[in-house]
Each structure stands twice: as structure tokens, then as C-alpha cells.
Amino acid sequence: MTGAEPARKVTVLGAGSWGTTFAKVLADAGSDVTLWARRAEVAERINTEHQNPGYVPGVALPESLRATDDAVEAMHGAEAVVLAVPSQTLRENLAGWQPLLPPDATLVSLAKGVELSTLKRMSEVVAEVADVPMDQVAVVSGPNLAMEIAGEQPTATVVACTDHDRAVALQAACSTGYFRPYTNTDLVGIELAGACKNVMALACGMAAGLGYGQNTMSSLITRGLAETTRLGAALGAEPMTFAGLAGLGDLVATCTSPLSRNRTFGERLGRGETLAQAQDATNGQVAEGVKSCSSIRELAAHHGVEMPITEVVHRVCHEDLGPVPGAAQLLGRERKSE
The missing domain is CATH 3.40.50.720 (NAD(P)-binding Rossmann-like Domain)
Structure with missing residues (x-):
């Protein structure tokens, strides 16, 4: 073609x-x-x-x-x-x-x-x-x-x-x-937005599983977009890409819809299920963010980009950090300007 x-x-x-x-x-x-x-x-x-x-x-x-x-x-x-x-x-x-x-x-x-x-x-x-x-x-x-x-x-x-x-x-x-x-x-921006939104959807699902409401969801989506944009800028993406359909549009849909595998998977983790239990419950369908959180975390570290939500999601999925202490870790970070 x-x-x-x-x-x-x-x-x-x-x-x-x-x-x-x-x-x-x-x-x-x-x-x-x-x-x-x-x-x-x-x-x-x-x-x-x-x-x-x-x-x-x-x-x-x-x-x-x-x-x-x-x-x-x-x-x-x-x-x-x-x-x-x-x-x-x-x-x-x-x-x-x-x-x-x-x-x-x-x-x-x-x-x-x-x-x-x-x-x-x-x-x-x-x-x-x-x-x-x-x-x-x-x-x-x-x-x-x-x-x-x-x-x-x-x-x-x-x-x-x-x-x-x-x-x-x-x-x-x-x-x-x-x-x-x-x-x-902007292939770089489109692809980074698509990869990172799955990680943010896991975070939003965990928050929902813990019983948190829309203020928490909106905060995670907004700060998730901020850290995704930081990573994109470090890799040469056009920042406005992250305000578009493949950025904010996909992020909102994946973080809020019950049809989202990553959101649903995260919700199960937030309710106290193990990674294996959540995987069994999704009939083997892939929640991409479970693995991508680790590669995105490593990519961010390689470029000196701070991605605290990604860090917590990785630790919950792969280092036995509970969702409750994970939330406390995010809220306890050093105060700064937006």
C-alpha cells in the first residue's frame, strides 16, 4: 500500500x-x-x-x-x-x-x-x-x-x-x-501514550477496588497524563499529541470503562486478589499494563524521568506492595508545584 x-x-x-x-x-x-x-x-x-x-x-x-x-x-x-x-x-x-x-x-x-x-x-x-x-x-x-x-x-x-x-x-x-x-x-508520542494509559488504568482500577471515588480517579488520570507527557518529551514526542485522541482520549476511556481489561484487572487487585487470581478471572485475556509497567518504569529511569504512578503500579504487580500502602506512598510524596 x-x-x-x-x-x-x-x-x-x-x-x-x-x-x-x-x-x-x-x-x-x-x-x-x-x-x-x-x-x-x-x-x-x-x-x-x-x-x-x-x-x-x-x-x-x-x-x-x-x-x-x-x-x-x-x-x-x-x-x-x-x-x-x-x-x-x-x-x-x-x-x-x-x-x-x-x-x-x-x-x-x-x-x-x-x-x-x-x-x-x-x-x-x-x-x-x-x-x-x-x-x-x-x-x-x-x-x-x-x-x-x-x-x-x-x-x-x-x-x-x-x-x-x-x-x-x-x-x-x-x-x-x-x-x-x-x-x-508522531509515532513516538502515539505509541507511548498507548502503552502508558494501560498502566494508569491499572492504577484507576486499584483505586476503584479500594472504594475511592471520582476525585481520586480524576487525580490519577491527570497526574498520569503528566508523567506520560514527561516521558514522551524526553523521547522526542510532540507534547500536543498527549492532549489528543491517542493521549487523553484513550486514557479516559481505558481508565473509566468496565470494558477495559486493565481497569478491571486493577480493580481486582484493589479488592485484594493476587496477580494470579486476577489473571484467572479474566479468562486469560491480556492486561497489557501488568508487563508494560515494568518496561515503562525502566525506560523512564533510563531517561531520568520521574513516573511515580508507574512506579507504584509496578511494585503492586511485581514486588508485593499492597494497594493501600501504594496509595499512601503516592500521597506521601514531597509537596511541589503542579
């Missing part, structure tokens, strides 16, 4: 809730879409019943949407390949797919995180593993709760790529009456 023409054939790799939903969006926008599912029975059900009840229950998928468990078949002739797998498994999955990628296809990341072992953003992982220039990689990020979009509730998002023409082409490929994409070239 080059120039500003919309993609005619798009492959989505990953039939989870967001991958399936984004495939639906692309098909509704008129693209020729193939959805790759790891399990043959999932692909079969999408093809015959136009449903994926394990991830988007009750949603009728477009009849034009085709599914397969054969990656070779899925990627044949694709002009854009959408990577819809969790951030910490992206490298491993993409390494297996790399020989099958069409040479000039736009590679689109839906994952939101910072890789634990390398502290790389997802676009950096994609460019490295796929051995493509960075301007061939795009990301989609925004207040995009999958079940609301699958139900065709109106929302907006950001399509980011350093190659503006590629961003415009992808924008055209996923524009529908209920899904409105905007373009942006």
Missing part, C-alpha cells in the same frame, strides 16, 4: 477481540479483508456463522470477511498487514511471519506496550524484525474499546505513520460511518 490510495487487500493477523473488531471495521469500509486465526475452529465459525463468540459475543461479522488459519493464504497479495497480537508476543509471532510478508506492504501495529527485553516501542520491534524502514510501519491508537466499536458505536482513532501518504491510505481503508480515523506522524 503506497501513495494515498486505500488498501484493496488487507490481512489481519490475530482474531482476538480487537483484531476481529478491526477486521470488521476494514470490511465495513469496503476493504477486501482476510482474518488469520490461530485455531482452525475459530476461522471456520467466522466463515460459516459470521461470528467469533469467544471474543466479540453477539456481534454479526460482515459476510465479506474471510478467515483462515493458514498464514500463507492469509498474507498472499496483501497491501497492508495488521498485527493484532499482544505487545510482549509481537516479536516472536512476527519472526515466524516475516518470510511471508509482501515486500512493500504497510505493516500496522495494534499492540500497545513497550517490549520488556529491549525497551523498544512496537513500531521499532516491527521495523527490526520485519527488516523494513520505519516509514513502512503504522500504528492505530485511540479510545477504541473493542466491544463498543464492534457494536458500531461512534468513535474516533489515530492512524500514525512517518510516511503521511501511507497514513492517509490506511485512514481511507478503515473509515466508516461509525469509525473516524485521523492521521498523525
